[in-house]
Amino acid sequence: MNEVLKCLEQRRSCRSYKPEQIKEEELEKILTAGTYAATGMGKQSPKILVLQKPEDIAQLERMNAAIMGNPDAKPFYGAPTVCIVLAKADVFTAVEDGSLVIGNMMNAAWSIGVGSCWIHRARQEFDSEEGKALLKKWGIEGDYIGVGHCILGYPTGEFRPTADRKSDYVVRI
Secondary structure (H helix, E strand, C coil), rough: CCCHHHHHHHCCCCCCCCCCCCCCCHHHHHHHHHHHHCCCCHHEEEEEEECCCHHHHHHHHHHHHHHHCCCCCCCCCCCCCCEEEEEEECCCCCCHHHHHHHHHHHHHHHHCCCEEEEEEEEHEEEEEEEEHHHHHHHCCCCCCCEEEEEEEEEEECCCCCCCCCCCCCCCCC
C-alpha cells in the first residue's frame, strides 16, 4: 500500500505520553508539514506557536481545563510539546486553514513515530483576557483566533485498533 495512504488510514490519537521531549529534527519535520497545509486563496492565515517549557504548558493546560469545567483535568495528557494553531481572524477560511495545519501535523507526526492529539478550546482560551495577555507576552501581534492545539510526544503504549468505517460515510449521488 502507498505509504501516505497507509499513514492516513492507521493514524491514531495519542492520550498518554512519555515525559521525554521529542527530538528537534522530528519537531521541525512536523512543523514544516503544517506550513504546507492548503489555505484559502493561498493566504497562509495560520500561525503555529510551539510550547515546550513546562510552566507555559501548565498555564495553558490550567486555562483549558477551566474552560472544560474540570479544573483538575489534564487535557494535554502529559505531552511535552504543545503546538497552538491560531489563524487571522479577518480571513474567511481561518478555521478551515488552521484545521488543515493541525491535520498535516498529526499525519506527519504519526509517519515518524511521534504521538499527537488534537485538543480543543483554543478559541475560548485566546478570546479571554488571560489568553490575549499571553499572546502579547509571546510577541504575537494582530487579531488571531485560536483554532486548536496539536499535542506531541512519544507514546507510552498501544493504540486502539482502527474502528470500522460506518456504512454511509460516503454517499454517491
